[in-house]
Amino acid sequence: MMANSGTLALTAWLLPAFSFLVLAIVFPLRRLGRPAAWFSVLCAAGAFASAVMAWRIQSVAAHPVHLVWPWLPSGGKTIADVGVLVDAQSTIMLCLVSLVALLVQFYSLGYLHDEPAPAFGRYYAYQSLFAFSMMGLALAPNLLQLFMCWELVGLCSYLLIGFWYQRPSAARAAVKAFWITKAGDVGMLVGIVMLFRAAGTFDITELHSLAATNALPLAGLSIITFCLYLGAMGKSAQFPFHVWLPDAMEGPTPVSALIHAATMVTAGVYLLVRTDFLFALTPNVLLVVAWIGAFTALLAAVLACVQDDIKRVLAYSTVSQLGYMMTAIGAGVASAGFLHLLTHGLFKALLFLGAGAIIHAVGSNDLPNMGGLARRMPQTATVFIVGTLSLAGIPIFGGYVSKEEILGAVWGAHLTGPFLLLMLVAGLTAFYMFRVVFLAFFGAPAPAAQVTHAHAAHASHAHGVHATTAGTAARVAHTDLHNETVVEGAHVNETPHAHEPPATMLLPLWVLAIGTMAVGVYTTFGGRVLLDPAGAPTAEGAPGWLTPSAVGVAAAGILLAWATYQTRTINPVTLANAFGPIRAAALRKFWIDDVFEGLYGIVLLGFSRIVGWIDRYLVDGVLNVLSDWTVQAGDELRGIQTGKPQDYVYGIGAGVLVLILLMRLVF
Amino acid sequence: MIEQLTFAALSIVLVGSALAVVLSKNLFHAVLWLALALTGTAGVFLMLDAEFLAAVQLLLYAGGIITIVVFAIVVTERLVGERITQTNMRIGGGALVAAVMLGFIVNVLRKSLLPATRPEMPGDLTRVLGQAVLTRYVLPFELLAVLMLVGMLGAIYFARPED
Amino acid sequence: MGLQPYLILSAVIFCIGLFGVTTRRNTIGILLGIELMMNAVNINLVAFARYTANAAGMVFTVFTICITVTEAALGLAIVILLFRVRRTVMADHLDLLKG
Numbered sequence: 001m002m003a004n005s006g007t008l009a010l011t012a013w014l015l016p017a018f019s020f021l022v023l024a025i026v027f028p029l030r031r032l033g034r035p036a037a038w039f040s041v042l043c044a045a046g047a048f049a050s051a052v053m054a055w056r057i058q059s060v061a062a063h064p065v066h067l068v069w070p071w072l073p074s075g076g077k078t079i080a081d082v083g084v085l086v087d088a089q090s091t092i093m094l095c096l097v098s099l100v101a102l103l104v105q106f107y108s109l110g111y112l113h114d115e116p117a118p119a120f121g122r123y124y125a126y127q128s129l130f131a132f133s134m135m136g137l138a139l140a141p142n143l144l145q146l147f148m149c150w151e152l153v154g155l156c157s158y159l160l161i162g163f164w165y166q167r168p169s170a171a172r173a174a175v176k177a178f179w180i181t182k183a184g185d186v187g188m189l190v191g192i193v194m195l196f197r198a199a200g201t202f203d204i205t206e207l208h209s210l211a212a213t214n215a216l217p218l219a220g221l222s223i224i225t226f227c228l229y230l231g232a233m234g235k236s237a238q239f240p241f242h243v244w245l246p247d248a249m250e251g252p253t254p255v256s257a258l259i260h261a262a263t264m265v266t267a268g269v270y271l272l273v274r275t276d277f278l279f280a281l282t283p284n285v286l287l288v289v290a291w292i293g294a295f296t297a298l299l300a301a302v303l304a305c306v307q308d309d310i311k312r313v314l315a316y317s318t319v320s321q322l323g324y325m326m327t328a329i330g331a332g333v334a335s336a337g338f339l340h341l342l343t344h345g346l347f348k349a350l351l352f353l354g355a356g357a358i359i360h361a362v363g364s365n366d367l368p369n370m371g372g373l374a375r376r377m378p379q380t381a382t383v384f385i386v387g388t389l390s391l392a393g394i395p396i397f398g399g400y401v402s403k404e405e406i407l408g409a410v411w412g413a414h415l416t417g418p419f420l421l422l423m424l425v426a427g428l429t430a431f432y433m434f435r436v437v438f439l440a441f442f443g444a445p446a447p448a449a450q451v452t453h454a455h456a457a458h459a460s461h462a463h464g465v466h467a468t469t470a471g472t473a474a475r476v477a478h479t480d481l482h483n484e485t486v487v488e489g490a491h492v493n494e495t496p497h498a499h500e501p502p503a504t505m506l507l508p509l510w511v512l513a514i515g516t517m518a519v520g521v522y523t524t525f526g527g528r529v530l531l532d533p534a535g536a537p538t539a540e541g542a543p544g545w546l547t548p549s550a551v552g553v554a555a556a557g558i559l560l561a562w563a564t565y566q567t568r569t570i571n572p573v574t575l576a577n578a579f580g581p582i583r584a585a586a587l588r589k590f591w592i593d594d595v596f597e598g599l600y601g602i603v604l605l606g607f608s609r610i611v612g613w614i615d616r617y618l619v620d621g622v623l624n625v626l627s628d629w630t631v632q633a634g635d636e637l638r639g640i641q642t643g644k645p646q647d648y649v650y651g652i653g654a655g656v657l658v659l660i661l662l663m664r665l666v667f
Numbered sequence: 668m669i670e671q672l673t674f675a676a677l678s679i680v681l682v683g684s685a686l687a688v689v690l691s692k693n694l695f696h697a698v699l700w701l702a703l704a705l706t707g708t709a710g711v712f713l714m715l716d717a718e719f720l721a722a723v724q725l726l727l728y729a730g731g732i733i734t735i736v737v738f739a740i741v742v743t744e745r746l747v748g749e750r751i752t753q754t755n756m757r758i759g760g761g762a763l764v765a766a767v768m769l770g771f772i773v774n775v776l777r778k779s780l781l782p783a784t785r786p787e788m789p790g791d792l793t794r795v796l797g798q799a800v801l802t803r804y805v806l807p808f809e810l811l812a813v814l815m816l817v818g819m820l821g822a823i824y825f826a827r828p829e830d
Numbered sequence: 831m832g833l834q835p836y837l838i839l840s841a842v843i844f845c846i847g848l849f850g851v852t853t854r855r856n857t858i859g860i861l862l863g864i865e866l867m868m869n870a871v872n873i874n875l876v877a878f879a880r881y882t883a884n885a886a887g888m889v890f891t892v893f894t895i896c897i898t899v900t901e902a903a904l905g906l907a908i909v910i911l912l913f914r915v916r917r918t919v920m921a922d923h924l925d926l927l928k929g
Contacts, residue, residue, distance in 0.1 A: 643928030646860065646921045650757065650852040653764045660771055670831050678839050685843050688862050689850030701862050704843075708869045711836070715880045717888055720895075724872075727895055732865065732902050739858055739906040743913045755853040756922070765849040772841040781833040786883040795885045796892070804889050811896050818900035825907035829914065 005057040006067030009086045009139055012050035012094055016101070016131035019043035023125035030125060033117025034109075040124035041105045044131060048098040051135075055091040064088075066205070068141050080202050085141035089338065093138040093270060096345045097263050099515075101131040103508035104258040107353055110504030111254055111360060123163060127258075130156035134263045138270065142202035143192045146271065150188070150231070153264050154181050160259060161251040173247040180244040180596075184234020191227025195278075198224065204274060211277045222282045228275060229289055236268030236322045239296040243593050245319055246303075249311040253356030256311060261318050261352050262345035269325045269341050276334035283332075290330025290410070294418035294425075297323030299590070301428035305435070306576075306586045309365045310355045313436055317391065318348055320425060324406050327418050333409035340402035343519055347390035347398045350512035354384040357501040357509065358440060367439045374441035377500050381441045383513040388437050390516050392430040392554045398516035400551075401523035407550055411543065423553055430557030438565035673714060681707040690755070698736050705729040719793040836877035844870035857909050857919045861902065868898045 019040045023030045030036045058065070068083030084090075105127050112120060133152035140146035154177075162174030196202055198217050199210055210216050232238070237245040248260050259265070272279060272289070279286050297320045304316035321344050328337035357380045362370050374381040390398035403426065410419045500506065564570045576583055585591070640651075684707060687700035705728040712721035755761075800808050843866055850863025872891050879887025913919050 641928060643925030644921055645924075645927075646852060646854075650760065650764065653768065653848060653852060654760075657764060657767050657771070661767075674831060674835060678835075681839065682842055682846070685846040685866050688866060689846055689853065689859075694856055694859060697859060697862055701865060704866065705869065708873060711839070711873055712876055715836070715876050717876050717880070717891075720872075720876060720888060720891055723892065723895055727899050728865075728869075731899060735903060735906055736858065736861070739909055742910055743858070743919050756855055758853055761849045761853040764852065765845040768848060769841055769845040772845075773838060776834060776837050776841070781837070782881045783832040785881060788883075792885070792888065796888055799885050799889050800892065804886075804893075807893060811893055815896060815900050818904055822903045822907040825904070825911050 004065065004067075005054045005061065005086045005091070006065040006084060008050045008054035008057065009065075009084045009091065009094060010067060012047040012054060012098055013084060013132065013135045013139055015043045015047040015050070016040075016128040016135065019128035020125055020132055023121060023128060030121035031118045033115075033120040036121035037105070037109055037124045040128050041102070041109070043128065044098065044102040044105050047131065047135070048095070048102045051091070051094040051098040054086060055095050058086055058088060058091045064205070066141060072144070079196075080142050080144040082145055083141055084139040085204060086139065089273065090139050092342065094135055096342055097131065097134045097138060100258055100262040100345060100349050101127065101134075103349070103511060104254045104353070107257075107356070107505050107508040108252070108254045110502045111356055112252060119163075123160075123252075126156055126159045126163070130160065130259065130264075134267070137267055140204075142204060143195070143207075144202045146274075147185075147189060147192055150235070150267060150271075151185065153267060154178060154185065154235070157181070157248070157259050157264055160255040161248045163251055163255065167250070170250040173244075173250040177244040177248050180241050181234040184231045184241055186230075187227045187234075188231025191224050191231070194220065194224045194227065207275070208277050211281060216278075216281065218281060221278070222285050225275075225279050225282045225285045226288070228271065228278070229285060232268030232271050232326075233292070234268070235271075236265050236326065237296070237319045238268075238292050238323065238326060239299055240592055240595075242296060242300065242319045243589070243596060246312050246315045246589075249309070249315050253311065253352060253359060256315070257349045257352035257356070260315065261348035265318060265322055266325075266341045266345065269322065269329065269337055272326070272329045273334045273338045273341075276329065279329070280332065286330045286332060287415075288330070290327050290413075290415050290418050293323045293326030293328075293330055294410075294415075294421040295323070296320070297327065297425045298421045298428075301425045301432065302582065303586050303589060304432045305428060306583055308367045310358065310367055310370075310436060310440065311352075311365055313367075313432060314348070314351055314355055317351075317429065317433065320429060321348070321391075324403070324422060324425070327415075327422060328406040328409050330418070331406075331409040331413035331415055333405070333412070336402065336405040336409045339523075340399070340406055343390070343398045343402045343516070343523075346512055346519060347387045347516045350383060350387040350509065350516060351391065353505070353509055353512065354380055354387060357505055358384075360501055360505070361499055367436065370440040371443045372441070372445035377441075379500055379506060380509065383509045384441070385437060386513045386516060388433045390520060391433055392558065393426060393550060394554060395551065396517075396520050396524050398520040400520060404547055404550060408546055411546060423550065426550055427553040427557040430554040431561045434558045434561035435565050438561060442566055670714070677707055677710045677714065680704075681711070694740060695737075698733060698740065701736075702729055702733045705733070716788060716792055719796055833877055833881040837874060840870045840874040840877070842870075843867075843873065855920055855922060857912070857921050857924075858906070860921060861905050861909070864905075865898070865902065868894065 023036050023040065029039070064085060064087030066083070066085055068081035068085075070078040071082040072078060072080040105124065108123065108127070112123060115123065130153065133149045133156055136149035137146055137153060140149060158174045158178040161177055162170050164170045165174075192202070195207070198220065199207055201207060201210070207216075234241045245260055245265065249256055251259075279289070300316040300319035300323065304313050304320065307313045307316065321340070325337040325340050325344070328334070328340065357377070358370065358373060359365055361373070361377060361380075364370075386397065390400070393400050393403040407419065407422060407426075410422060501509075560570075564572050564575055588594075681704055684700045684704040688697050688704060691697040691700060705724065709721040709724040709729065712718075712724055847863045847866030847868075847870060850866060851860050854860050854863060872894060875887045875891045875894070879885060879891070909919060912924070916923065918924075
């Protein structure tokens with residue numbers, strides 16, 4: 001019996017939910033640690049299997065499958081359903097999410113194996129909840145379920161970033177992420193509600209048919225799509241809401257791989273892809289999307305060039321690539337952005353997990369503390385370089401075709417400004433990624449005294465402005481005399497003790513590397529159907545000089561990095577000083593964070609102070625005055641009880657008379 | 668004619684002495700005015716052909732009560748050792764309450780149907796009274812005796828000398 | 831002559847007695863006021879008895895007179911006792927019930 005793709009998708013969605021519920025409720029199991037982890041991994045594996053089966057069925061199916069139940073009744077009919085919408089896009093997204101979730105959970109078995117058992121179990125409960133939420137978002141048939149899962153995903157991000165909540169920097173980062181994405185979410189909710197008022201439905205398929213038949217009122221649609229884009233800006237870290245993503249590296253590296261590379265941050269892109277028919281009706285908003293996307297890409301690429309923390313480089317790289325995807329959507333070719341989402345999900349997760357292996361081995365996030373790791377960790381080096389080449393957009397490797405498509409789409413939409421920005425970013429991307437490669441894997445190993453060996457997984461540390469300023473003082477990496485490592489429970493060894501990570505960590509790395517290569521080869525040689533049945537390859541629209549120039553720019557970036565960091569023909573310090581003021585500003589993250597802090601302090605805290613004053617002096621004041629009056633009145637009225645019976649007789653007499661008078665007059 | 672005149676005179680005496688009771692500054696004088704009022708009441712009883720009650724009134728009230736009140740004043744006066752002066756308090760309020768109450772009652776009385784002539788007396792009222800007390804109302808009569816005994820005991824107990 | 835004048839007379843005496851009860855400072859003065867009120871009631875009863883040819887009113891009067899006498903005796907005993915304990919008969923000073 002051929003199972004329905006709808007039920008398969010539903011199974012894939014609900015298995016992590018089941019895992020979460022079990023782990024949340026049956027707390028003895030959760031407190032045991034490793035059994036909870038294996039339970040969650042098994043559910044994730046089941047989810048992935050279902051997702052793949054659903055995809056296989058749906059990729060040859062003619063129509064999407066709606067498997068929904070009525071959910072919100074209103075005025076006699078149901079205004080929203082809950083369930084799954086299974087079409088080509090959602091099944092592919094489902095596969096990506098479930099694959100990366102499974103690999104990350106498996107990887108965490110090794111990476112976090114030093115965690116105490118209750119925390120370990122808690123981690124896997126959160127991972128299951130996240131998998132459930134993200135899949136729910138991908139499969140959402142209507143905007144309301146999408147929004148719910150959107151919020152849940154944000155919650156899981158908060159929980160997982162702040163997983164080591166005893167660390168103040170982690171707690172702050174989690175709250176920051178939550179705040180900033182929440183700001184975008186408010187806009188999104190407003191947009192959803194306004195859309196409902198205009199269209200009368202939340203359902204995506206219905207909205208699509210309404211848009212296709214021109215039944216949607218165009219007035220005010222720009223505001224609606226812009227509001228929806230606001231939510232995407234928050235989640236997908238577009239300027240100026242990108243500030244939370246680098247700080248989110250406080251969380252464990254597998255979390256960064258899952259949430260801040262492959263899945264949650266791509267939710268914004270996914271939303272825009274799902275609703276691209278709406279945005280197609282509002283080209284001016286699309287223009288804004290494109291420009292902001294391109295600008296974000298450039299900004300993040302510049303910031304990535306000056307980071308010394310390997311995770312931060314990758315975080316800014318993610319922001320930059322998200323900018324690429326948004327620009328593609330802004331150019332009107334959402335399928336290009338979606339393809340890049342898929343390939344990026346694979347190789348960025350690979351890069352993050354590889355970085356996790358490095359951190360696990362070296363005991364620190366800092367590039368100055370790494371060097372010559374290729375000799376000691378050949379497998380890690382191999383997969384990491386595969387990921388880097390994919391990110392740089394070299395042919396045959398994963399990200400090549402998707403990047404070309406984006407550039408072609410932007411050129412085809414005659415967005416010259418964004419196009420130039422994106423080309424520059426391509427070069428910068430190659431440069432900073434290969435800087436990481438050369439600094440970490442090649443060259444001389446870091447001196448012994450600075451390398452601390454820590455098997456402890458708490459190897460990520462607060463790396464705000466402080467470390468980067470100190471790192472720039474020693475811009476030349478391998479003679480770093482400042483040890484900025486703040487690792488808990490680390491032991492300083494005499495010899496560098498880097499080694500390959502354990503099998504639980506290596507296996508996901510190889511799976512992802514092979515996956516990236518497979519996708520790269522498949523797409524380079526023309527295959528697209530499996531990944532995007534609806535989209536047409538835009539190769540025919542792109543000018544002939546596009547591909548060579550893009551690859552050339554990337555190659556130039558690689559060459560520059562090789563010259564600077566490998567052969568040392570160009571002095572890094574000279575190169576750095578050549579960009580003096582830009583570099584200085586980049587080290588301050590262009591003061592964007594300061595602006596936010598200032599706004600927060602002045603506007604929000606100021607407002608809070610005003611409200612507090614009103615509460616204390618006006619509201620409480622009124623209440624206090626009333627209560628004082630009551631007490632005073634009571635004191636005065638107490639005087640009636642004189643204690644003299646004569647007065648009571650008088651009172652009775654007077655009272656009776658009043659009663660009689662009342663009766664005579666009223667009745 | 669004679670009846671009305673007698674009634675008018677008695678009323679004046681009654682009301683006047685009642686007012687004096689409540690407004691007199693000297694308590695002893697007030698008691699004496701009360702004696703006059705009680706006597707006036709006995710006169711009213713006589714006008715209503717209730718001779719027995721008039722006699723009882725004079726004996727018990729004008730005789731008994733006045734006596735014990737005087738005794739009480741004497742007892743409390745001597746120990747205080749000062750002149751008994753008294754004032755009233757809350758005259759305005761009290762007057763108002765009393766006046767409104769009076770107005771109300773009079774209002775009701777004016778509106779109601781009251782017999783205007785006296786019916787014939789069924790013989791001697793005293794005899795009728797005596798018979799009623801000892802036949803129909805014998806139980807309250809006996810209980811009254813018990814009550815008065817109890818009251819007497821109580822009064823003696825209250826006023827016993829301190830030991 | 832009619833019943834009404836007697837009733838009005840009784841009402842007047844009653845209200846004067848009420849005035850005395852609520853106004854007098856001395857406890858014995860209050861008791862005098864109570865006596866006046868009782869008297870008024872008696873007049874009322876007897877008048878009604880006479881004008882409705884019902885002897886019950888007069889019987890009731892006898893009873894009330896007896897009870898009033900008892901009550902007055904007891905009241906005065908209490909006043910004397912009070913005087914012994916509190917050394918005062920002024921009603922203003924008897925305010926232990928004061929709230």
